[in-house]
Amino acid sequence: MTDHWLSRVRAKINQGDSFLTRDLGSLFSGEALRDDALDVLEERLLLADAGLDATTTLIDRLRDDIKLGRVKNETQLRNALREALLTLLRPVAVPLEIPPFIKPFILFVTGVNGVGKTTTIGKLAQRFKGEGRSVLLAAGDTFRAAAVQQLGTWATRTQTQMLSQGEGADAASVIFDAVQSAKARGTDVVIADTAGRLHTQGHLMEELRKIKRVIQKHDPYAPHEVLLVVDATTGGNALTQALQFHEAIGLTGLVVTKLDGTAKGGVLLAIARRMALPIRFVGVGEGAGDLEVFDAEAYADALVDR
Template sequence: MESFFENIVFSLREVFSTSPELVIIVGAGGVTAFVLSMYFLVFRKKPEKAEEVVMQPEEKDSHILSEHKEEDVSSDTLQPKAQMYSVDEFLDEREGEVEEVGEEDIEIKQEEIPREELRLEEIKEEIEPQGAEETKQGLFERLRAGLSRTQAGLLGRLDEILSLRKEIDSDLWDEFEETLVMADLGVGTTMKLREAIESRLAKKSLRDPLAIKMALKEEIFSMLKKAEGRALSLDVKPFVIMVVGVNGVGKTTTIGKLAFKLTKEGKKVMIAAADTFRAAAIEQLEVWAKRVGSDFLKGQSGVDPSAVAFDAVKASLARGTDVLIIDTAGRLHTKTNLMEELKKIRRVVGRELEGAPHEILLVLDATTGQNAIQQAKMFKEAIDVTGIVLTKLDGTAKGGVIVAIADELNIPVKFIGIGERLEDLREFRAEEFVEALFLTGKETLH
């Protein structure tokens, strides 16, 4: 070792003796390096960013840790947590393959979804006013507010034409018809209403134009009453509800609201995303499931929707689910016909659980007016729709379409949507609806 250092010192001497300039250069370099390092050590602080960079992961870890701690400690008292099952692609995308699948091909994986900040308790607090009486009145007021534009379109105009006339004549009837058609009641329903009102007035020998309005209220009520659907019977377990409708009508939102309603009633709910054509659609439904605290089942994007539905029924049976709600696509990006796809889902579900689906709810968008009737006819023909959900009644003047739906379709109206909030799905009650529609603000409630 000694000889090694001696060799280095010897070589350096050799170099410096042959080139004295090198001594100056190396010396000057050494001094500069010393001065600079002293400067950084004494005058410059440590860059603050470096601290942040170190802190960030620590903070993140401790946040995750506290979340876990919280869950461990309070798991007994928590609201039901969302569960996610990812469905293996046990079925090929090929048509009909689902019919062939055996139990051994199916594997359900269960993993926890972290709880969302918004929990059921918080949601309940947000929306539940004090006192039962206040709630009833508040709910009615909300329905009334939701129907205000339809009311303005139908009754505002009717009031105008009736108050201008001294007697009932053919001109008045023409205007009456025009008003009802404009309010999306449809020509056929309007004609029926006119005839019924004419004979009602004739029987009572009423000639005052204002009598038309009261008669209209009664006739609309009796039409709507016939369409008043029985609530979901929920008489079997799992009670399977398939939700269908064209795109954008509010299927997914309705499912979220319905799951919320049923969960509040103490039911164990599972939501299945059989709309596998859009990844965003699955995510949207997952958010609802988390908010409500229901179980959630999804397949990978692009997987056969009937495979997801099939698996959902199996999972519901295994988990003792009270209600399984299946979301479906409103439009397909493949060549497959939407109706054929829906029929297939229904068939597969029925094969796995006799009598299922127990309800096929068709969602219709009130803002589309008479178009909703055409959609309903199409769906009714293809699959046996058992009930209608009419959404977006708030903020549209076309809500009168509900009268045409009741009159023309012979499908019960089970629910109405009057807003985007969780509690904005109502069981359809003809009396409440007509009262809210015809109440001008001066009358008292009875």
């Protein structure tokens, strides 16, 4: 994570008493930890959308540290909290890798409406092009004409090729044609947009399964990455979406957007505790460069204000 990006995250999640950090010192009375310190910390975690599972895991670990005499002052509490956070976050901080022997590498991007899916696709295209890869965007969101236009704007901005068939076209056909075109051109990466849908809309979830089946006629191992984009500002609902999309289509990674829009940074902890899925990227802002590989150490540092 860049210092600029991290400073924006830290500034947001450390506003007042909204999360864990600025006043950890208030949990101490003189040199001793207050009797209600863990209760206060537990409440903050829950209010920050960390979820019951992650909160219980963190508090139990800190309670053990206190009993064993490892936490006796504010510095030790910060260090213990940071290590407890990293125990949750390190296993899911797995960057996306594109093997050179898979060409084209087929990446699906999905999620509910309004999470920043199209913006994320544009940022991914910019990132991959910056790595020297050729990219083709597949306009698989055929429910809305505006979706194709928005993707086209990003294609122009990032100087990326795009294949579309217009509103109402069969999404599976659009994406299959894009894969065939990429194969013929020797394109490195296909990023396939899909229509925004609620995780409760069974017929639209079935369309995603259909797209997967059609693409697998080209490559039985495709898509090689299925990214779900979730919005950090939706709190616990982001975890619900991730669980249900994963059950429906088998996710391989997550992108958490709009971290600059919430003081409740705990949703990443909830997702990390409940799911073994990699958090590939996190987003702050609308610019092409505002998508960063998730860095567990840097994020933990932001949470404990180090």
